Amino acid sequence: MAVVFVTGSDTGVGKTHVAGLLARRLARDGFTQVIKPVESGAGFGRPSDAPKAAGDWAEPHTLISLPRPIAPLAAAKQARKKVDLATLLKLYRALPPAPCRVVEGAGGVAVPLDPKGQDWADFAAAIKPTVAIVVVEDRLGAINQARLSIAYLRRRYDGPIGVWLNAIKKPSKEVAASNRAGLQASWIPLLGESGRGLKSARFHFLPR
Numbered sequence: 001m002a003v004v005f006v007t008g009s010d011t012g013v014g015k016t017h018v019a020g021l022l023a024r025r026l027a028r029d030g031f032t033q034v035i036k037p038v039e040s041g042a043g044f045g046r047p048s049d050a051p052k053a054a055g056d057w058a059e060p061h062t063l064i065s066l067p068r069p070i071a072p073l074a075a076a077k078q079a080r081k082k083v084d085l086a087t088l089l090k091l092y093r094a095l096p097p098a099p100c101r102v103v104e105g106a107g108g109v110a111v112p113l114d115p116k117g118q119d120w121a122d123f124a125a126a127i128k129p130t131v132a133i134v135v136v137e138d139r140l141g142a143i144n145q146a147r148l149s150i151a152y153l154r155r156r157y158d159g160p161i162g163v164w165l166n167a168i169k170k171p172s173k174e175v176a177a178s179n180r181a182g183l184q185a186s187w188i189p190l191l192g193e194s195g196r197g198l199k200s201a202r203f204h205f206l207p208r
Contacts, residue, residue: 003103005124007134010108011106021203032098032100033060038113039106088113092127109121121152136163138168143178164191189204
């Protein structure tokens, strides 16, 4: 089973957009699931992430849905729901198998999922994905964000990792070129690039 774990350097960098691009592409090779282990603010004036990313080509699963659009632990406390790493992993492992899975985290890679401080890096280490992708906004500062996020993720997870540059606003040619050169100089694989829309995506890998 191919499992792609999608996390981000921050919130609002386009994780759901990238998860949708991946789900659409992977669905060509077989039945695909889009899994959101925990989501804060689902239905709070916007569609839920898993169905949005799944579209018409994949099956969405949201394991824990929290109404308030704040950090997961704070949202769970307000909703009087239990959120910790063990609970998320139990729910994840109870899902039916599928040839392909796209698993999208909430917020940035270091967002706590457990009162003990465990986060998405610990989640990735536990599920052992085929590859972990850090979505970074394609803008000035992307090199710093990528290096920090990758270094943090590697503290817990020792599997394949790379970056996906997502242009929320189109960067200048100079900034775009320097971002890619900076990733290459830092030995960080660029696994994909995207802007707005489906046709803007460029895949530099396909998980097997």
